[in-house]
Amino acid sequence: MKSIEDFIEKYELAFDGATIIAGVSGGPDSMALLHALHHKIPGTAILIAAHVDHQFRGEESEKDMRFVQEYCVAEGIRCEAQQIDVQKYASEKSLNKQAAARECRFQFFKEQMKNHQAKYLALAHHGDDQIETMLMKLAKGTIGMGLAGIQPKRRFDNGWLIRPFLGLAKEDLLAYCKENHVPFRTDPSNDQDDYTRNRFRHHVLPFLKKESEDVHKRFQSVSESLTEDELYLQALTKEKMNTVITSKSSSGVKISVKHLLELPMPLQRRGVQLILNYLYENVPSAFSAHHIKVFLEWISKADPSGSLDFPNGLKVVKSYHTCLFTFQRVQCENISYHYEISGAEEDLMLPNGFSLHVSRQGSAPVPNGNEVFATSPQQVHFPLYVRTRQKGDRIKLKGMNGSKKVKDIFIDEKVPLAKRDSWPIVTDAIGRIVWIPGLKKTIFEELDVTNNDRIVLQYRQHEKCRGLAKNETGY
Secondary structure, three states, X not given: OHHHHHHHHHOOOOOOOOEEEEEOOOOHHHHHHHHHHHHHOOOOOEEEEEEEEOOOOOHHHHHHHHHHHHHHHHHOOEEEEEEOOHHHHHHHHOOOHHHHHHHHHHHHHHHHHHHOOOOEEEOOOOHHHXXXXXXXXXXXXXXXXXXXXXXXXXXXXXXXXXXXXXXXXXXXXXXXXXXXXXXXXXXXXXXXXXXXXXXXHHHHHHHHHHHOOOHHHHHHHHHHHHHHXXXXXXXXXXXXXXXXXXXXXXXXXXXXXHHHHHOOHHHHHHHHHHHHHHHOOOOOOOOXXXXXXXXXXXXXXXXXXXXXXXXXXXXXXXXXXXXXXXXXXXXXXXXXXXXXXXXXXXXXXXOOOEEEEEEOOOOOOOOOOOOEEEEOOOOOOOOEEEEOOOOOOEEOOXXXXXXXXXXXXXXXXXXXXXHHOOOOEEEOOOOOEEEEOOOEEOOOOOOOOOOOOOEEEEEEEOHHHHHHHHHHHOO
């Protein structure tokens, strides 16, 4: 088949001495591929057929497997076959049958690539499959590379996945099988309209072929153009995202909201997709262009803080000028606590990654700033208590007749939303808030610097969570 030779030349494939795994179902498409490769690849290449019995059709499915195995024995082709209870796998993973079948099939192919140190995995998708795929993607609102449909060559495990038949129609493969006396089996489920692909195949594809006999070539040409455009835009996005992404780790990515929104919209969309591709091992099928649209609309609003939940546990937290994508709850945050400070010297370790150092400094100078709080039993009722915030918390501040909500102080001081629930609040023995470490103090008469009862509290970041706070949370 000349298309194989043209494909090898166009994509500069090196089949000499290579091992090629061919995915073979037993249908006309894959049998044509197996036959063509067997007769067209160099004699130094090794061809191996790989078949998966999904066990959807019981005895009929097993007959398909036996058919492929017997054909390979007759032709002198090595065959690797496996039966997998895909229905059980689908139930365990909460997937539909087709998605589960694909996962199982590709996992088997990957195992065979490793076992035989194969360079290529060849699949029999053809031009009609390409039309169906692109139309299905378009109907779902897919954008970017997904809209370009099936790729003729892409990386797969440590080798390449190739599809030499994308330039051919189904009719071409049936004609090839007839001309070369290639046997095949048919799957009766392909005649049913239960699956979306089958409905496109039975009702939309015939109409398009009446309008243009070589419509499969037109779609393939569009696919290649879209792919070229997309690769260029992706490269440009990677370059621009260097100024957008401020930190990243295996558990999260932090970005500058301002810098993301300064990019043109096509690069914004692809920038978000780039982050998702980095964080997800495989972007879940539940994720769609709609999620990216919702995210971009949400992040462009004036609200200073908020969060979104994405599929598979990915959380997006916006806090003023930054936005964090993460799968993990930060270990040093969001823990309720309530501690007592008697006035004795100590280092109180807080779950948010900071500590309160308590000391008696007598007449020694006390540093200025809201990170330090000096008082004595003559000013406040001891013991003091350190706790997380509560609904309705208020503090009396200098220059105010009344008091101010702690919530409003957090907003004014631009405290990240993710940190507010774990921020320490210091109260006296009767429950009055006297200090919000690092932010505000309540009004007190000046202390007598000679007062030997003076107690000084210093708010510091402790080493245990310093690296985590810097490298993982990004805040």
